[in-house]
Amino acid sequence: MKADPKADAAAAPAAGGKSKLFIMIGAAVLVLGLGGGGGWYFLHGSGGAEAAEPAKKDHGSKKKGKKEAPPEYLAIEPFTVNLQPENGDQYLRVAFTLQVVGAEQAELIKANMAKVRSRVLLLLSGKKASEINTVEGKQQLAGEILAAVKTPFESHGDDQDVSDVLFTEFIIQ
Known part of the structure; x- marks a missing residue:
């Protein structure tokens, strides 16, 4: 029995197309994950540094809790x-x-x-x-x-x- 070359050719792109689709979906999930992580860092990570910084400035100051004026x-x-x-x-x-x-x-x-x-x-x-x-x-x-x-x-x-x-x-x- 001889295999039909046309059927083999049609099956190969379909299998290759599925793997490309999975790679594209994986890349999209990775980009969204990195974007979400970066957004979280800038909203929460840098906010923690700003909250700690005034405490350093106010250390020893009489006016705790107030932002220092220029x-x-x-x-x-x-x-x-x-x-x-x-x-x-x-x-x-x-x-x-x-x-x-x-x-x-x-x-x-x-x-x-x-x-x-x-x-x-x-x-x-x-x-x-x-x-x-x-x-x-x-x-x-x-x-x-x-x-x-x-x-x-x-x-x-x-x-x-x-x-x-x-x-x-x-x-x-």
């Missing part, structure tokens, strides 16, 4: 003060900018600028030129100004949220 810079009018005498009369002219956390803190400091200026003036007038002439002396002075500005304006009030003092002018004569 820094604001508040320029303070220059001060000219007589320094404590060492080698005759000397004076200091200094200007600085305060880095504060958020516009609310900037407004609070502006509203209490008379207290800020008084505190800084008293601090500066007690200094000697030799104490503040070096880089280390200027850094220490910046820390002292920072502490003076952070001190609450009202008794039992919260400290001002000031993070840095940036000198913009510093002249000793």
Whole structure:
């Protein structure tokens, strides 16, 4: 008995077509699975990282649970003060900018600028030129100004949220 070559030829493409169909379905399932997994990762995986990140920022902060505001810079009018005498009369002219956390803190400091200026003036007038002439002396002075500005304006009030003092002018004569 002889096999019909036409029947063999028709059976071969049908079997090949079924395997191609299974490969296409498998590829489609794989693409959908990868797409679904990627979508889940971006929705859930990166959300977990964002939730952990603010906890790192707030670690040690007084304002737990609040998102930190971007820094604001508040320029303070220059001060000219007589320094404590060492080698005759000397004076200091200094200007600085305060880095504060958020516009609310900037407004609070502006509203209490008379207290800020008084505190800084008293601090500066007690200094000697030799104490503040070096880089280390200027850094220490910046820390002292920072502490003076952070001190609450009202008794039992919260400290001002000031993070840095940036000198913009510093002249000793």
